[in-house]
Amino acid sequence: MKEKIFIALTFDVEMTQRFHQELTEIIPNIAFFLAKETIQKATWMVRADRDIQKRFGAMDWVFQNHGKLLEKLVAQGHEIGWHPHCSYGYQLDDPGTLSNVLKDLEESWSTLNKANIRTVRMGWGIMHNRIMETLDRLGLTVDSSSIPRPAYSWDKWNGLWQDGLPTPYHPSPKNYKKTCNHHLGILEIPLSVTHVPASYDSMKVMRYLNLAFKPGNLFQPIKKWIADNNYLVTITHPHELDDIKFAGAKHDLLSYSMDSFRENIRNIIQFCEIAGKEPVFFTLNEIGENFSFPGSASMALS
Ligand SMILES: [Zn+2]
DSSP: OOEEEEEEEEEEEOOOTTOTHIIIIIHHHHHHHHHHTTOOOOEEEEOOSHHHHHHHSSTTHHHHHSHHHHHHHHHHTOEEEEOOOOOSOSOTTSHHHHHHHHHHHHHHHHTTGGGOOOEEOOGGGOOOHHHHHHHHHHTOOEEOOOOOOOOOTTOTTTTTTTTOOSSOBOOBTTBTTSOOTTOOSSEEOOOOEEEOOOTTOSSOOEEEOBTTBOHHHHHHHHHHHHHHOSEEEEEEOGGGGOTTTTTTOOOSSBOOOHHHHHHHHHHHHHHHHHTTEEEEEOOHHHHHHHOOOOSOSSOOOO
């Protein structure tokens, strides 16, 4: 029997002002393509927060106005998660800032009561023991905010996940980056992070595996990841696949192209075949429901 590799495709729906067709065109296009590839499971992180309220009039504006799309995705087998961006500067060590973030989280969550959401990814991956404790207390069962990589000088949220465990674990209430015997109920599922080269790098940079990256840049890192690991958690921002809005835009790493996204997905499938592994797609919450992670750093999948 073939060894299995568990794959979670995740999408952060950012609702950047310029990209409303993110919901009307890009997401349906992605879902249509995934269905064609017989991939019916991905996790879509949808914004509901103070910033969305300021710009659209309600924290849960996306859920109110695009509920049909979200329901359709769920009916197909996908999961809808929550993606709150709390923009209060970068000083979570400041008690005033932190308490504003916590207050906004509670208020935004209260607008999603009926949405049956179990999974969350904090905007920019911001985290603090009090935030993790709050997410757990609100009833969320999976967090996928972790980007376990070194602190880089250009990171606004420098080092928030530095030295964090790279595989799923139940966080310690005293240190969200580690586990312990008295861990929280919520499960942390980190994004897969590895060395992805860009032409402008002056050093070896660890990056998450963003399927909007150019296939040429992702080819080797993904191939090696699949050969070395039995799980893969990718991230993609749908608006980064908007080839009409970004027509003519040049970036050394981002493709701004649906074709590149499709190529990256097909590469993943092909690399699994080369590695002799059977790809099994899961939503993040399904990983939490189907496997136990007894608070250890070792991956209990398989
Ligand atoms: Zn975001």
